[in-house]
Amino acid sequence: xxxxxxxxxxxxxxxxxxxxxxxxxxxxxxxxxxxxxxxxxxxxxxxxxxxxxxxxxxxxxxxxxxxxxxxxxxxxxxxxxxxxxxxxxxxxxxxxxxxxxxxxxxxxxx
Amino acid sequence: xxxxxxxxxxxxxxxxxxxxxxxxxxxxxxxxxxxxxxxxxxxxxxxxxxxxxxxxxxxxxxxxxxxxxxxxxxxxxxxxxxxxxxxxxxxxxxxxxxxxxxxxxxxxxxxxxxxxxxxxxxxxxxxxxxxxxxxxxxxxxxxxxxxxxxxxxxxxxxxxxxxxxxxxxxxxxxxxxxxxxxxxxxxxxxxxxxxxxxxxxxxxxxxxxxxxxxxxxxxxxxxxxxxxxxxxxxxxxxxxxxxxxxxxxxxxxxxxxxxxxxxxxxxxxxxxxxxxxxxxxxxxxxxxxxxxxxxxxxxxxxxxxxxxxx
Amino acid sequence: xxxxxxxxxxxxxxxxxxxxxxxxxxxxxxxxxxxxxxxxxxxxxxxxxxxxxxxxxxxxxxxxxxxxxxxxxxxxxxxxxxxxxxxxxxxxxxxxxxxxxxxxxxxxxxxxx
Numbered sequence: 001x002x003x004x005x006x007x008x009x010x011x012x013x014x015x016x017x018x019x020x021x022x023x024x025x026x027x028x029x030x031x032x033x034x035x036x037x038x039x040x041x042x043x044x045x046x047x048x049x050x051x052x053x054x055x056x057x058x059x060x061x062x063x064x065x066x067x068x069x070x071x072x073x074x075x076x077x078x079x080x081x082x083x084x085x086x087x088x089x090x091x092x093x094x095x096x097x098x099x100x101x102x103x104x105x106x107x108x109x110x
Numbered sequence: 111x112x113x114x115x116x117x118x119x120x121x122x123x124x125x126x127x128x129x130x131x132x133x134x135x136x137x138x139x140x141x142x143x144x145x146x147x148x149x150x151x152x153x154x155x156x157x158x159x160x161x162x163x164x165x166x167x168x169x170x171x172x173x174x175x176x177x178x179x180x181x182x183x184x185x186x187x188x189x190x191x192x193x194x195x196x197x198x199x200x201x202x203x204x205x206x207x208x209x210x211x212x213x214x215x216x217x218x219x220x221x222x223x224x225x226x227x228x229x230x231x232x233x234x235x236x237x238x239x240x241x242x243x244x245x246x247x248x249x250x251x252x253x254x255x256x257x258x259x260x261x262x263x264x265x266x267x268x269x270x271x272x273x274x275x276x277x278x279x280x281x282x283x284x285x286x287x288x289x290x291x292x293x294x295x296x297x298x299x300x301x302x303x304x305x306x307x308x309x310x311x312x313x314x315x316x317x318x319x320x321x322x323x324x325x326x327x328x329x330x331x332x333x334x335x336x337x338x339x340x341x342x343x344x345x346x347x348x349x350x351x352x353x354x355x356x357x358x359x360x361x362x363x364x365x366x367x368x369x370x371x372x373x374x375x376x377x378x379x380x381x382x383x384x385x386x387x388x389x390x391x392x393x394x395x396x397x398x399x400x401x402x403x404x405x406x407x408x409x410x411x412x413x414x415x416x417x418x419x420x
Numbered sequence: 421x422x423x424x425x426x427x428x429x430x431x432x433x434x435x436x437x438x439x440x441x442x443x444x445x446x447x448x449x450x451x452x453x454x455x456x457x458x459x460x461x462x463x464x465x466x467x468x469x470x471x472x473x474x475x476x477x478x479x480x481x482x483x484x485x486x487x488x489x490x491x492x493x494x495x496x497x498x499x500x501x502x503x504x505x506x507x508x509x510x511x512x513x514x515x516x517x518x519x520x521x522x523x524x525x526x527x528x529x530x531x532x533x
Contacts, residue, residue: 033373048374103527220513316483376470379454379456
């Protein structure tokens with residue numbers, strides 16, 4: 001599954017479309033940035049409600065392929081600007097972290 | 111509450127709570143002696159002498175443009191310049207207080223600035239009063255005797271039994287995450303034990319917990335008080351600062367000033383205050399930078415008054 | 421769904437739990453590390469999955485009336501957390517799986533749709 005495949009799904013709204021369209025190979029669900037930094041796999045999609053520009057910085061360092069903000073949480077402009085600068089896709093969904101994690105796993109065929 | 115629960119700390123907190131309940135407008139001197147820009151220092155001296163006051167605001171069409179203090183007058187006297195305009199000698203960087211602020215903000219102002227009196231203004235920024243230490247002492251004595259009379263009356267005619275009657279004040283210190291939540295747990299248990307429906311207990315617990323965490327994470331310290339009866343739970347949070355510059359912004363979901371450490375504790379996602387408002391039937395917030403923040407949340411316990419979402 | 425079945429699916433270990441915790445019914449799963457988010461939920465028969473292993477996680481779960489809390493990511497649990505869980509009547513479990521993996525496993529048996 002590629003990042004662009006998420007964009008075509010009705011559950012996900014793309015908030016930041018200037019991204020590099022890499023292959024997603026895993027998921028990681030966390031709101032704690034140190035946890036993301038330490039444990040998220042390269043090319044994973046980060047499932048979180050931590051809508052903050054530091055989430056972008058940490059994701060970029062950890063090699064995260066895309067960020068999904070759950071529970072329809074608002075994303076500040078400085079976060080989206082940082083994501084655009086890093087070429088990292090940001091999506092928003094109404095579903096919570098549990099539902100989104102289960103959905104991503106099904107999409108990845110896990 | 112049993113007798114042994116009435117620790118001295120609790121009663122001293124009650125005195126503090128009195129301060130929070132009063133508005134500056136209820137405490138200030140409303141009869142203000144002010145001078146206009148074309149008055150002289152001699153005029154000010156007459157006013158001070160005849161009325162035994164130590165500071166006279168200078169106004170320009172009701173707006174405060176400065177204040178002449180005893181110090182300013184001495185300086186003018188030394189230079190033999192009593193016929194100068196007040197403009198020459200007044201202190202023009204004057205800190206005013208708003209009349210609808212809680213008295214606690216005024217007390218913080220005395221601590222923060224070295225002024226001995228603060229001109230008080232209304233919403234249109236017009237001078238309506240002046241606040242001095244003497245006003246505060248008088249107000250406290252007045253309120254304490256009122257409370258005392260009230261207690262005497264109560265011991266003569268005990269009020270009707272109200273199984274939910276409960277008041278308590280908790281003190282919270284900055285960054286004391288260890289104890290943030292203790293008050294909420296206690297209140298939750300109390301309401302549960304009195305058979306309050308779980309959904310209402312949850313709303314009270316959520317509001318008080320968010321307020322506790324706010325005090326611990328964002329203020330330099332403050333207090334959380336509960337006033338419960340059969341009708342409603344009233345939760346009030348007061349802190350001594352730093353104060354919020356823009357309360358509308360603070361009420362916006364996702365807005366937060368939390369640092370990385372607070373975030374690593376699972377807080378500071380900018381949901382706290384909106385969450386308190388969401389679970390409350392009545393909600394009010396007031397804040398002034400450098401003086402403090404006051405939040406009041408009321409949750410109705412009677413069915414017919416319940417929250418829309420229930 | 422019974423909590424015991426969930427515990428098995430997560431390879432989770434029980435740290436403490438009220439009498440009869442195995443048969444506690446769980447209808448909703450909520451995964452979050454931000455406590456304000458947890459406090460916004462108003463679901464009954466809830467299980468909280470979090471990688472935030474602090475006393476405040478237990479308090480937050482207790483305040484919204486969660487039946488159980490699973491600490492993910494093999495995080496250690498403090499004595500204070502156990503005392504609070506007992507005090508709030510919340511079952512406390514730990515799993516070595518990360519939060520994502522825990523959600524995926526529960527998604528398979530609970531169908532979050």
